[in-house]
Amino acid sequence: MRARNHRVVTAAAALALAATMIGTFSASGAATLPHGGITVKSFTSNFAAMKLLRSITSAGSGGIGVILPDEVSSTRYVEFDAPDIRRAFLAAGLPSKDLTIQNALGVDATEITDAQAMITAGDKVIIVDPLDAPTGVTIENDAKKAGVKTIDYDRLTLGGSRTYYVSFNNVYVGTLLGKGLQSCVAAWKVANPKVIVMAGAATDNNATLFSQGYNAVLNPLFASHKWTKEAAPAGTWTPSVALTEFQQAYTAHHTSNALLSPNDENAAPIISYLQTQHVKPGTFPITGQDATLTGLQNMIRNYQCGTVYKPIFLEAQGAAALALFLRAGKPVPAGLSNGTVQDTVSHVKVPSVLMTPEWVTPQTLESTIIKDGFVTAKVLCTTHYAKRCAVYGIH
Numbered sequence: 001m002r003a004r005n006h007r008v009v010t011a012a013a014a015l016a017l018a019a020t021m022i023g024t025f026s027a028s029g030a031a032t033l034p035h036g037g038i039t040v041k042s043f044t045s046n047f048a049a050m051k052l053l054r055s056i057t058s059a060g061s062g063g064i065g066v067i068l069p070d071e072v073s074s075t076r077y078v079e080f081d082a083p084d085i086r087r088a089f090l091a092a093g094l095p096s097k098d099l100t101i102q103n104a105l106g107v108d109a110t111e112i113t114d115a116q117a118m119i120t121a122g123d124k125v126i127i128v129d130p131l132d133a134p135t136g137v138t139i140e141n142d143a144k145k146a147g148v149k150t151i152d153y154d155r156l157t158l159g160g161s162r163t164y165y166v167s168f169n170n171v172y173v174g175t176l177l178g179k180g181l182q183s184c185v186a187a188w189k190v191a192n193p194k195v196i197v198m199a200g201a202a203t204d205n206n207a208t209l210f211s212q213g214y215n216a217v218l219n220p221l222f223a224s225h226k227w228t229k230e231a232a233p234a235g236t237w238t239p240s241v242a243l244t245e246f247q248q249a250y251t252a253h254h255t256s257n258a259l260l261s262p263n264d265e266n267a268a269p270i271i272s273y274l275q276t277q278h279v280k281p282g283t284f285p286i287t288g289q290d291a292t293l294t295g296l297q298n299m300i301r302n303y304q305c306g307t308v309y310k311p312i313f314l315e316a317q318g319a320a321a322l323a324l325f326l327r328a329g330k331p332v333p334a335g336l337s338n339g340t341v342q343d344t345v346s347h348v349k350v351p352s353v354l355m356t357p358e359w360v361t362p363q364t365l366e367s368t369i370i371k372d373g374f375v376t377a378k379v380l381c382t383t384h385y386a387k388r389c390a391v392y393g394i395h
Contacts, residue, residue: 037052038321039338040338043321050088056092056330057094058093060324061327062122063097063123064127064324065125066100066101066153067127068082068103069129069130069131070103073200073201073237076290081154082103084313088320092324108134116142124149126150127319128140128151133158136157137159137160139157140162144161151166151322151326154315155206157205158345159343162350163351164350165350166319167341167352167353169356169357170206170213172213172357173206173209173289174214175213176358177308178216178218180308181218181260181305184305185258190257192228194227195218195227195230195260196231196232196258197214197231198266199233200236202234214260231253233249237265239266242266259286260287263289264289264304266288267286267295267304271303281303282302288307290308291369291374293379297380297385300365300380300392306359306360308357309359310355311374322336337352339354340352341354365392366393366394366395377394377395
């Protein structure tokens with residue numbers, strides 16, 4: 001796991017934060033938290049807000065299970081989600097014996113088996129990032145029959161029966177991808193943009209939402225003939241398949257000079273391929289998502305022009321907070337659930353905790369990703385990349 005650079009929070013600082021947020025303390029001096037005292041905006045990179053939920057944790061009992069989907073579509077699940085979720089729960093006082101975090105390694109049956117094991121073990125809440133909707137529906141139906149609450153994490157299970165959904169505003173993620181490519185084309189002075197538009201897997205509702213966002217930005221440019229859409233492959237979250245899709249499109253449209261890639265992982269092998277085709281840095285703008293180390297290093301080398309930064313530590317804390325309230329049987333604060341997302345299969349609006357993503361370029365990397373400790377300068381600016389970091393003031 002990458003090293004982190006979170007700020008240290010003293011006991012006095014934590015109490016001050018508690019006083020600011022809720023204004024009450026117990027006789028022992030520990031912060032107490034009325035149910036309405038925590039909101040989406042309470043969470044920060046130092047996880048201090050989670051300490052204010054210890055009374056909620058103490059009010060509940062039983063285990064909490066977390067099922068993450070894979071290690072391929074994005075390295076985030078191993079490098080960020082799993083450790084951040086664990087940190088959030090432990091900061092809130094959940095005993096480690098009451099927390100199980102599993103990764104299905106891209107296998108639907110494994111997600112279902114993991115969920116069944118958690119139900120059998122008596123877990124009260126399961127947080128699940130489904131590989132696809134049918135898998136999520138199976139898990140949530142089984143959990144519901146056993147009286148176990150479920151939370152959709154990052155991906156919404158269409159047709160599911162979850163209680164809450166925690167993610168980023170995924171249409172806005174797509175909007176940032178589209179606007180990011182637009183700004184990159186201008187900054188890199190690409191004349192007559194000829195764009196290959198790639199997508200995530202069709203089975204992933206997030207990919208659908210991303211495409212809604214970026215198509216709303218790009219389609220008017222194509223319709224006006226200011227830009228040309230050269231190709232739009234079927235879509236995948238498997239980087240090797242993304243490379244094949246791109247190679248086929250690029251072979252058929254060899255004058256293409258820009259790429260809408262839905263994430264850093266898909267972009268990485270494509271960038272390596274373009275280098276073998278002697279494409280120079282700063283000439284072929286490519287987008288990304290998730291702020292992976294590879295993506296950031298491609299950015300400072302001017303092969304990838306930007307990434308959608310999603311501070312996973314916010315999403316992890318939102319999910320953990322929800323799970324603790326559900327475990328305790330306490331009402332979820334109105335300020336914690338800050339929106340709804342439409343389940344287009346069940347035709348219901350799902351109460352949601354939605355975090356805000358941000359478009360990051362090499363010029364803003366220091367003030368966002370490095371500042372948050374999401375990736376440290378030490379990890380990013382190894383010997384090979386030190387000069388490129390210096391160009392952008394990353395230290």
